[in-house]
Amino acid sequence: MNAISRLSTAVSLAALMPLTALAGEVEVLHWWTSGGEKRAADTLQKLVEDQGHTWKDFAVAGGGGEAAMTVLKTRAVSGNPPAAAQIKGPDIQEWGELGLLADLNQVAEQNGWNELLPPQVIEAMQFGGDYVAVPVNVHRVNWLWINPEVFAKAGATPPTTLDEFFAAAEKLKAAGFMPLAHGGQPWQDSTVFEDLALAVLGPEDFHKAFVELDESVLTSTKMVEVFTALQKLRGYVDANAAGRDWNSATAMVMNGKAGMQIMGDWAKSEWTAAGKVAGSDYECLPFPGTQGSFAYNIDSLAMFKLSNADNRKAQEDLARTVLEPEFQQFFNQNKGSIPVRMDQDMSSFDACAQKSMVDFKEAAGNGGLQPSLAHGMAASSYVQGAVFDVVTNFFNDPKADPQKAAQQLAAAIQAVQ
Amino acid sequence: MTKPVSLSRVAIYATLLAACAVYLIPLVIMLLTSFKSPEDIRTGNLLSWPEVFTAIGWLKAWDGVGGYFWNSVKITIPAVLISTVIGALNGYVLAMWRFRGSQLFFGLLLFGCFLPFQVVLLPASFTIGQLGLANTTSGLVLIHVVYGMAFTTLFFRNYYVSIPDALVRAARLDGAGFFTIFGRILLPMSTPIIMVCLIWQFTQIWNDFLFGVVFASGDTQPITVALNNLVNTSTGAKEYNVDMAAAMIAGLPTLVVYVLAGKYFLRGLTAGAVKG
């Protein structure tokens, strides 16, 4: 707690603001309700309150923000949206089109956001050329988490290609381990699907398929190959996976029941919370075949238009605070992600985060940086939902035909356009 | 003659006891689990006795949801009382003062019992916003009164229909007015149905999640929303003992009401609520 209060003093000094002036209220809708997330959210609250503002916490947990989105829509319809809400990717554009989001250009300019943030992030945070949201962190989705001890026992080697991945899975299976810990929820099925797609299609075709929604790529033989790989992978998942939470799957890798898990870097917070060390107790590898690519998932707070000037001030202070280096460090170390500021000092982060940052910068330069589909960064929530339905249905039907699934995928995406 | 009878008595008791076990097991498991340590949960099975009883789950759970307990009280009590009063008056009119269209109204109301509430979320929140009640407990009370009305009216109407018209007709000839008849004649004999209505409404409103999550925020959230926030973790290990303890805390008031007032519930039903 001491570190937090010192950090908050530093931030409020940096703000060069008298502590009591212009006190407003910010209501923040988010779904950071547990463990490390909650600690991170509490820190943000403290930092904002230290600037004299009132923080009205509006936490709605459940289903990766599904419940929160329902609440946000009803609040917007009632003409009373919160000051800030956790909204991601293309959905920011949808809210922007409704004319509900506030203009943050002034804060952005004062704090040099254009220089701090990578261009892909800037694009996502703007609507019609104006900043309407502030990014909080960058998650990488295409990670493979392995338990080296289990790998050693099974005589498997950490895979770098899809073929090696399946070979390792086979060895783990033969040694009596569960090869792949997986939770059978639509978003997890799609996370695995997305990583396979990135590996098989490569970043360029991935972009064509899931950002441009190009039908010829969606129905291509490569896409059939993705589904075939998914079917093969399914054979290495245990029968009880349906409905399992991702963190229960992580725990299975942790306690040596399973060898690997395909999951974004929020899985790291589980390992960290259990006191495990990256590199020795567990290893993080880019998902086999996706080295050099980076499927990103950015949490961001979109700001809604407010009428009260004091509250607007509080809202701007919140936006500024989110990008302060101190908060970026604290928040991301708790959440497993990397800071969204490119100039952040990474020396106090663990090996996985450091690697992630290097890969991010590299991928940003060579086109390997791609938005995650499973986490609502690539396409709007209706395309995402359509993909979820097809993928999860395919995943749960052992007799499904990959050829047909690719056709269904294209048709489903077509239907919601 | 006595022997076969006692045999069938044994069969009846055996069936009832088996049924009791089935009904009780989930509660027993929840209780046992709430007193176990996370370690114990992982290694033991559902019905295994806790190695050590620990209250840590309950303490943590109270930390998480305790503060919202009173919000639920503040929402539930007025909503239950108001909707019961409205239901009683509506039921009284529908049973004793029928007029052209009152049956149609009753039909419309009954159909309302089947409305999936998800349908009304958006228009209702628009209305609440227009009324300036967004994010207040009063707004939530209003919503519960409106959407609880169908059932409360149904209860009272069905109860009053079974009361002989002659009573009311005689009072009317004596010159007693609308409210006099209600207050002097019907109300005193309404205790059973009032109990049914109060218990039903209390359970419905206390257990509501959908309206609570949509129409309340932050400090005004009811306990069910807090429970959801606690149980639906997106990071962090699952602490089933805390989850179960929190679920017990959230469910305790309604459980107590059913256990203590259950017999009034049945008495009320017997007294006529179930006569269509």
Next chain:
Amino acid sequence: MSSIAVFTKASPLDALQRWLPKLVLAPSMLIILVGFYGYILWTFLLSFTSSRFMPNYSWVGLQQYARLWDNDRWWVASQNLLLFGGLFIGISLVIGVLLAVLLDQRIRREGFIRTIFLYPMALSMIVTGTAWKWLLNPGLGIDKMLRDWGWEGFRFDWLVDPDRVVYCLVIAAVWQSSGFVMALFLAGLRGVDQSIIRAAQVDGASLPNIYLRIVLPSLGPVFFSALMILSHIAIKSFDLVASMTAGGPGYASDLPAMFMYAHTFTRGQMGLGAASAILMLGAVLAILVPYLYSELRGKRHD
């Protein structure tokens, strides 16, 4: 019964008295018209628009309904509701009646047993769903328990089996509601004239026969109430599905209420969600209205 016939003199006070019932009912009537039927109408309108994230009013005709028709998930959800609703209502009625009849045999400690049957109704669907999700979990619950107890080959994995997951929902829902049905029927049985039963017994009819032929048929209104409440619960079982399976595995245990909620609120397909809501209401209407009509008509002739 006619209230108007009683009042022949028309003083202002009488006029007020005559209008009072209508005045008392008026606010409720207004609320019902706006809060139920107005909102339904609004949803009906939305189902003909291209609304996505938020309501808009650009007309697309029947396009949303056509998309619903082509949507595999919608058909799964609809079939599930039929299966779930039918089984849930049927089994709850059978168990409820059976327990009520058994309890009606002058049982010792009846009050205590009754409370045990009734208490699940006090719990919210969320709690019920959470508890049963755990009980039926193949790796942790009953499945594991029985294997721990030495029943090696035992396998109970309905919760993760797409073809059987709906039955898990039925189990949990029946557990929650059958006690309430029992209470309704027990109340009904207490109102049955005991002399009829005794007379039939003297005639030599067996007890099960008496119940089947004489007692239960006289409980028509109770069936009506039970059916009303059970269908109400079946349609609202959103909470149960959400907390128990979240529609999974895949979307094998999806229900129309879940479908509607997901599309309206999380997927930004408000038009499609509205269309599904209207079809749901239409189905309820088709089943319910003839029934309500006959019930209410019957009452008027009493």
